[in-house]
Every structure is written in C-alpha cells, then in structure tokens.
Amino acid sequence: MRILAEKEAETFLEKEGFPLARRSFSKTSKGCIDIAAKIGYPVALKISSHKIIHKSDVHGVKLDLRNEKEVKHAFEQISKIKGFEQAMVEEFNQGHFLLFGIKKDPSFGHVIAVGSGGIYTELFKDVSFRVVPLERKDAEEMIKEIKIYPVLLGKRGEKPAD
Numbered sequence: 001m002r003i004l005a006e007k008e009a010e011t012f013l014e015k016e017g018f019p020l021a022r023r024s025f026s027k028t029s030k031g032c033i034d035i036a037a038k039i040g041y042p043v044a045l046k047i048s049s050h051k052i053i054h055k056s057d058v059h060g061v062k063l064d065l066r067n068e069k070e071v072k073h074a075f076e077q078i079s080k081i082k083g084f085e086q087a088m089v090e091e092f093n094q095g096h097f098l099l100f101g102i103k104k105d106p107s108f109g110h111v112i113a114v115g116s117g118g119i120y121t122e123l124f125k126d127v128s129f130r131v132v133p134l135e136r137k138d139a140e141e142m143i144k145e146i147k148i149y150p151v152l153l154g155k156r157g158e159k160p161a162d
Contacts, residue, residue, distance in 0.1 A: 005050040006047045006088055023090035035089040036071045042092040045074040051083035056119050058083075064092055096152060096161050099127065114142045124148075 004012070008018055024035045025048060033086045036043045047060030055061045058081050062074035071089070078087055097118030105111045115127030128142040143149060155158035 004047070005085070006048050007086075012086065013020075021091045021093055024086055025086045025088050027086045029072050029079075032075045032087050032089050033068050033071050036068070039089065039091050042066050043071065044090045044092045045071060045078060046088045046090065047078045047081055047084055048088045049083045052081070054122075096148065098148075102132075104132075112142070113138075115128040115146050116148045120148075 007025055009118070010023070014020055017074055022039050024039075026119065032045060036110060042064045045062045046064060047055050047058065047091045052058055052060060060078055060081055062070075062078065065071050065074055075087055078084065096119070097116075099113065099115040099117035099121050101113040103111055103113070110132040112130050112132060112134060113127050116124050121125070126147045128145040130138050130142055150160040151158075
C-alpha cells in the first residue's frame, strides 16, 4: 500500500474540488515564517514526510503559533525529527477531524474509508467502509455509521459540522 504524503494528498483533493485550509510547504525556517505572514496568524506547523504517517506521535505538530518567534522555534523542533523532509504551514482551524481514505483491496477493488480522524483514528477504530462506486446515500450512511457522528451534529452548544 502506498501512502501519500500530505502535500500529494492535498494536491489531489484540491484538484477534485475539495475545500482545504490555506497552506504551503517549506524546507527552511525563513520560508515557514514568510508563509505564515502571507497566510496570517495563527498558524499550525506540521512535519511533512513520506516516512511519517502519525505526525503527533513524533511531536511533529505545533498548533496555534501566533508570531515569527513561535514559528521559528516550532520549525527548529520539527526539522530535527528523523525523516523530516519539509514543514507544512497551515492556517490554524479548530474543529473535528475526520479520516477519508481509499485503498485497492485485492478482493473488492477500490474501497473508501470514513472515520474518526486525527489522534483518534487508531484509538477508537471508528471507521466505515464501502466498495466503489458510491452514491450519495452510501456516503451519508457511512458518516452516520461512525461513532463520532452524534458529535458532528453539534452537542452542548457546539455548532454542527459542515
């Protein structure tokens, strides 16, 4: 199975019309600072590497950075991580993380996965699968099947997810 680095995956999604947070990539501290200034603070800084799937496991995610000094310090930490290729600077957004994936199964062909994302993907193993092609009703059913779905509806004063 080939896993796409974030840059490849997001480029693919963008070409397919998915809205994404503003972000760019750099291999230098100065480049990250310039990107952050262009995007506007606060930003997130994340390690980007083909060798690292779980960024938070290697302390490769720095959130809510509010100035040049914080970006520089975060870059210095991330760039020392084994496997570092580049850093992604992204506008900082808060919300719910979902996993969306596709893989080619030897028996069924292409299979779509939807589930709880971020740090909870492996922890809760909260994923729904369908064989391609999908219709809209299939996608809606997949989202309703995952355990985090009630949270996405908005609970205790939170707005529903879009």
